Amino acid sequence: MDATPSALNKVKEFYFKRKRLPTYREMQKLFGFASTNAVAYAVYKWIKEGIFKMDENKLVPSSQFFGLPLLGSIKAGFPTSDDQYASETVSLDEYLVGNPGFAYLLRVSGDSMIGEGIRTDDLVVLDKRREPKNGDIVAAYIDNEWTLKYFKKADGKIVLEAANPKYKPLMPKESLTLGGVVVSVIRKYY
Amino acid sequence: MDATPSALNKVKEFYFKRKRLPTYREMQKLFGFASTNAVAYAVYKWIKEGIFKMDENKLVPSSQFFGLPLLGSIKAGFPTSDDQYASETVSLDEYLVGNPGFAYLLRVSGDSMIGEGIRTDDLVVLDKRREPKNGDIVAAYIDNEWTLKYFKKADGKIVLEAANPKYKPLMPKESLTLGGVVVSVIRKYY
DNA sequence: ATTTATATTGAACAATAGTTCAAGAGTTAT
DNA sequence: ATAACTCTTGAACTATTGTTCAATATAAAT
Numbered sequence: 001m002d003a004t005p006s007a008l009n010k011v012k013e014f015y016f017k018r019k020r021l022p023t024y025r026e027m028q029k030l031f032g033f034a035s036t037n038a039v040a041y042a043v044y045k046w047i048k049e050g051i052f053k054m055d056e057n058k059l060v061p062s063s064q065f066f067g068l069p070l071l072g073s074i075k076a077g078f079p080t081s082d083d084q085y086a087s088e089t090v091s092l093d094e095y096l097v098g099n100p101g102f103a104y105l106l107r108v109s110g111d112s113m114i115g116e117g118i119r120t121d122d123l124v125v126l127d128k129r130r131e132p133k134n135g136d137i138v139a140a141y142i143d144n145e146w147t148l149k150y151f152k153k154a155d156g157k158i159v160l161e162a163a164n165p166k167y168k169p170l171m172p173k174e175s176l177t178l179g180g181v182v183v184s185v186i187r188k189y190y
Numbered sequence: 191m192d193a194t195p196s197a198l199n200k201v202k203e204f205y206f207k208r209k210r211l212p213t214y215r216e217m218q219k220l221f222g223f224a225s226t227n228a229v230a231y232a233v234y235k236w237i238k239e240g241i242f243k244m245d246e247n248k249l250v251p252s253s254q255f256f257g258l259p260l261l262g263s264i265k266a267g268f269p270t271s272d273d274q275y276a277s278e279t280v281s282l283d284e285y286l287v288g289n290p291g292f293a294y295l296l297r298v299s300g301d302s303m304i305g306e307g308i309r310t311d312d313l314v315v316l317d318k319r320r321e322p323k324n325g326d327i328v329a330a331y332i333d334n335e336w337t338l339k340y341f342k343k344a345d346g347k348i349v350l351e352a353a354n355p356k357y358k359p360l361m362p363k364e365s366l367t368l369g370g371v372v373v374s375v376i377r378k379y380y
Numbered sequence: 381a382t383t384t385a386t387a388t389t390g391a392a393c394a395a396t397a398g399t400t401c402a403a404g405a406g407t408t409a410t
Numbered sequence: 411a412t413a414a415c416t417c418t419t420g421a422a423c424t425a426t427t428g429t430t431c432a433a434t435a436t437a438a439a440t
Binding site for chain 2: 416417418419420421425426
């Protein structure tokens, strides 16, 4: 059998533990090789596969490396759980945050957006730079509180609606403070 | 004013673009310094702040670096959007995936878990190693299809329930193929 | 068996990494 | 003013990086 998948997993472990890629010497020990050149050979192959690339003589992981395999649709049936050979690879940080620096997180409490499937203790990623469009979910400052609402605009008038019939739509009179547009929602079960 | 925040943002930009930290020489150019030692000084301060650390003479970002600021609860009201000084910092990759290598993604289609706020086109993170507990959401292979269901166990009998009244609970007769336990749910709006 | 391609060893190279020392600006406080 | 502290310059050092060349072992193919 090829030692490659196991070796790559060792690199991944190293990366997630140390937040950097191992050097060739470190990989040498990791893989049990007697020469750094054996490592160079293995890395060369990984580069050809697109798992890594070289940037200014420095080894850099590509998204295929730190991403999670996206195996397909839940209905379509997915291939054997053979780690490798996923249809696609998705890095969550990349997937969720297009432009870090303008994004931040907020923990949801309350049921104003329950109809959208956004519940208490969910995390929302907000983009404070983005201009809200009709139908976007925004964080709005209302009555000394931040809440999530749908942002609706008609005839120049702004209406904030909850995704919960028990809350009435709000039409802000004067100033409307927005904390950002909801870019994604994250729920963790453990 | 201190040039620090701007400089740090340049490092972040570099990191997200190139997937690695800049070298001292690269930072030197980035910041407009005439000496690498000026960089070393700035980095030294960042290390003291806990944004980076040194690992085997290599500069490594800490979670504070690539994480998103978690500003607080949506109801509690949150501080001014002053980037820095968040109560906490959360790296989504770290937050969502405890142990990569056993995790993978699946795109949801169908409404079997609509009551849980899990909808079509959401992404679920599955842990295929985890043992399902009572009430967990699992990916189960039923009738030649993968679907999400609640995993319930009573008196040694396993029942798979949808979070949607229009689907009846299933009691698998013989083999039950599970694809993993849902660890988190991710929805992206853009 | 012999060729061909793939893997691994071993040793050495030049380039570059982060580090260090000494000195000078710039700022702030006393 | 002057002292103390922070920040920046300049140049040089050592260790380590990824790389390279040549040789050999292992496996696959003809």
